[in-house]
Amino acid sequence: MALISAGWRYDEERDEPLRDAIGLPVINLKLYGAFRDIERDAPELVTAHARKQAALKAVKTVYRDAIVSGLAGVQKLWADRRDPSCPWFQQAIRHLQEVDALFLAEADRLHEEFAATERPFQHPKVRSIRDNIENALATCSAVLVAGGHVGVLRNRMAFFGLDQALRGKRIFAWSGGAMVLADRILLYHDYTTHGVGLAEYLDRGFGLIPGVVFLPHAEQRLDLKSKDNIAILASRLAPMRAIGLQNGGGIGPEGRVFGREGAVTELGVDGVVRPILDAAGLDASGLDASGGRHAART
Amino acid sequence: MQRVLDLAARIERNPREANRLLNEFVSRWEFPLMDDGDNATFFYWDGQPTDAVFLQHWVFGLPSRQEFRRIGNTDAFYLPLDLPRGARVEYKFEVMRGPNGRWMHDPRNPRRAFDPFGSNSVCPAGSYEEPEWCRHDPGARQGTMQTHRFYSQSWGDEREYQLYVPAEARPGKEYPLLIVHDGTDFLHYAQMRTLLDNLIHRHEVAPLLVCFTSGVRRNWEYAANSAQADFLKHDLLAHLAATQPVLEGPQFRGIMGASFGGVSALHAAIRHPGTWGRLLLQSGSFAFTDIGEHTRGPMWDPIVSFVNNLRENPPPIDAQVYLSCGTFESLIYYNRSLVPVFQRVAQGVRFTEVPDGHNWINWRDRLREALTWLFPGPLWMYYE
Numbered sequence: 001m002a003l004i005s006a007g008w009r010y011d012e013e014r015d016e017p018l019r020d021a022i023g024l025p026v027i028n029l030k031l032y033g034a035f036r037d038i039e040r041d042a043p044e045l046v047t048a049h050a051r052k053q054a055a056l057k058a059v060k061t062v063y064r065d066a067i068v069s070g071l072a073g074v075q076k077l078w079a080d081r082r083d084p085s086c087p088w089f090q091q092a093i094r095h096l097q098e099v100d101a102l103f104l105a106e107a108d109r110l111h112e113e114f115a116a117t118e119r120p121f122q123h124p125k126v127r128s129i130r131d132n133i134e135n136a137l138a139t140c141s142a143v144l145v146a147g148g149h150v151g152v153l154r155n156r157m158a159f160f161g162l163d164q165a166l167r168g169k170r171i172f173a174w175s176g177g178a179m180v181l182a183d184r185i186l187l188y189h190d191y192t193t194h195g196v197g198l199a200e201y202l203d204r205g206f207g208l209i210p211g212v213v214f215l216p217h218a219e220q221r222l223d224l225k226s227k228d229n230i231a232i233l234a235s236r237l238a239p240m241r242a243i244g245l246q247n248g249g250g251i252g253p254e255g256r257v258f259g260r261e262g263a264v265t266e267l268g269v270d271g272v273v274r275p276i277l278d279a280a281g282l283d284a285s286g287l288d289a290s291g292g293r294h295a296a297r298t
Numbered sequence: 299m300q301r302v303l304d305l306a307a308r309i310e311r312n313p314r315e316a317n318r319l320l321n322e323f324v325s326r327w328e329f330p331l332m333d334d335g336d337n338a339t340f341f342y343w344d345g346q347p348t349d350a351v352f353l354q355h356w357v358f359g360l361p362s363r364q365e366f367r368r369i370g371n372t373d374a375f376y377l378p379l380d381l382p383r384g385a386r387v388e389y390k391f392e393v394m395r396g397p398n399g400r401w402m403h404d405p406r407n408p409r410r411a412f413d414p415f416g417s418n419s420v421c422p423a424g425s426y427e428e429p430e431w432c433r434h435d436p437g438a439r440q441g442t443m444q445t446h447r448f449y450s451q452s453w454g455d456e457r458e459y460q461l462y463v464p465a466e467a468r469p470g471k472e473y474p475l476l477i478v479h480d481g482t483d484f485l486h487y488a489q490m491r492t493l494l495d496n497l498i499h500r501h502e503v504a505p506l507l508v509c510f511t512s513g514v515r516r517n518w519e520y521a522a523n524s525a526q527a528d529f530l531k532h533d534l535l536a537h538l539a540a541t542q543p544v545l546e547g548p549q550f551r552g553i554m555g556a557s558f559g560g561v562s563a564l565h566a567a568i569r570h571p572g573t574w575g576r577l578l579l580q581s582g583s584f585a586f587t588d589i590g591e592h593t594r595g596p597m598w599d600p601i602v603s604f605v606n607n608l609r610e611n612p613p614p615i616d617a618q619v620y621l622s623c624g625t626f627e628s629l630i631y632y633n634r635s636l637v638p639v640f641q642r643v644a645q646g647v648r649f650t651e652v653p654d655g656h657n658w659i660n661w662r663d664r665l666r667e668a669l670t671w672l673f674p675g676p677l678w679m680y681y682e
Binding site for chain 1: 466
């Protein structure tokens with residue numbers, strides 16, 4: 001099995017407990033370490049990459065400003081009526097969704113610009129690492145994608161082309177790993193030391209499981225008791241499904257849900273969090289064509 | 299207090315049974331007795347003839363020496379005290395036998411708070427809870443401590459400091475820096491190493507280098523002394539920047555202190571603008587006068603002069619400022635008064651006041667809120 005643990009950053013190679021638990025040979029692709037090699041061997045490419053990331057950060061600052069005002073309108077309209085079909089509420093949600101879409105489009109543009117200008121895959125060092133990754137993947141029957149720092153994980157995987165290289169593979173992904181495989185990556189935390197954080201998109205995911213936003217550790221990170229918050233979040237993410245993943249629960253082959261009841265939930269636009277027993281509706285066509293043998297879990 | 303009143307009534311009915319009733323009472327309850335969450339009743343009885351008992355505490359606003367009431371003709375005493383919700387009071391008993399009083403811990407309360415002068419008994423009102431993040435977490439990776447010495451031009455002598463290096467530190471990577479006044483005390487009495495391990499491990503606080511420095515002639519050095527501000531920038535910071543992987547830029551450089559240490563930190567930021575972008579000021583001794591002379595003694599003269607100037611003509615402060623103070627401190631008035639000043643001239647202000655005193659546990663308990671704001675970690679990004 002191939003392992004991607006770049007989300008663990010400097011702990012990327014501390015994978016012994018995972019190897020012990022799996023009991024099968026594991027090849028760690030060491031993407032975090034590989035990027036450090038690129039920093040050393042291709043500094044000009046890394047500088048351009050850092051420039052792109054800085055530009056993305058600048059866009060995010062504006063995006064956050066737009067979310068603050070957009071969410072304020074949505075929350076006010078929801079609090080007054082609590083009616084998801086209210087046209088004013090729906091219009092406010094559409095505005096927020098447009099803000100989200102604008103940010104994602106800007107992110108796409110920056111990524112594409114970097115790819116077109118720098119052509120990282122043609123750099124000999126990157127090509128060599130990618131060849132090694134592809135060779136490793138060819139010998140593996142499945143890929144494990146661990147969580148951790150979801151930004152680092154997504155960026156390292158994208159840098160080495162894993163967004164494409166994983167298509168058609170059998171994948172077991174958890175927490176941040178599951179988030180990266182979905183359509184979009186949402187950052188959220190209602191219980192920070194300084195209050196509720198305003199949910200925001202990190203970036204696009206790899207779209208291997210389209211139409212879904214995974215919300216790992218939903219019980220710990222989201223105020224699921226607040227129907228208002230849930231209704232607003234689910235409405236904002238719609239038509240994508242907002243799937244909460246709890247420790248020990250997950251979604252397996254053919255959308256079969258496993259783990260304790262309530263370990264996999266769906267956030268409804270009516271503010272209700274419902275346990276789901278079957279996620280057969282999920283389109284996993286981006287994964288192993290032989291039967292969607294994938295698993296997303298926390 | 300009802301439990302003590304019931305005891306007193308039983309003793310009044312059966313005075314010959316007083317010792318037995320008192321023994322039953324002290325073996326049954328924990329002390330101080332807490333009623334309705336936040337009302338405390340202090341209790342003293344050691345079976346010996348006792349003339350009087352006083353509560354000695356450091357709650358500004360209450361008489362600092364309060365006399366207990368005697369139960370009947372016994373040598374047992376009690377004192378009820380209403381406390382604000384979530385309050386934490388450090389105290390001692392003064393037990394009078396003849397003309398002599400003896401200060402002691404509450405012998406029936408095992409809770410203690412330590413400081414450089416010794417320790418006090420602690421009365422936590424019902425809703426106070428010791429934060430779990432300041433206890434040792436065996437799962438948290440531990441940073442390392444280093445001790446260094448270097449020559450200070452500003453003081454003309456050698457100075458020692460301890461450096462906390464986060465567990466994740468590795469060659470080639472640079473980190474933000476926080477300098478802590480009264481560093482040895484913050485390590486000993488505020489468990490700062492443990493809580494840094496915990497908060498960094500939980501991604502709540504960014505991995506950072508923390509330099510624990512301590513004054514030699516502490517009160518004089520910390521009392522808005524320009525030589526101290528120069529020491530911090532030209533000696534200590536320069537030395538650290540040259541020898542440790544410290545990130546460039548004021549946004550990565552913080553300075554903190556409590557009491558006189560808070561004064562020194564603020565004074566350093568104002569004397570050298572653009573150097574310190576993160577200020578953590580706890581129970582700062584920011585005494586000032588609106589008219590007339592202050593009454594705190596000559597040691598405070600430079601502080602009062604500094605704060606008076608600051609209030610009269612506040613310069614821009616290129617820093618985020620986290621400010622906290624206990625409502626049981628005489629300093630609360632001065633700290634509250636500085637908040638609007640900081641709101642005008644600083645780059646962001648957070649002010650927290652809590653029902654606690656001028657002590658290390660108060661300062662420890664605020665560190666999570668302060669550090670997560672001044673040096674936020676990547677918690678937002680972690681899903682594991």
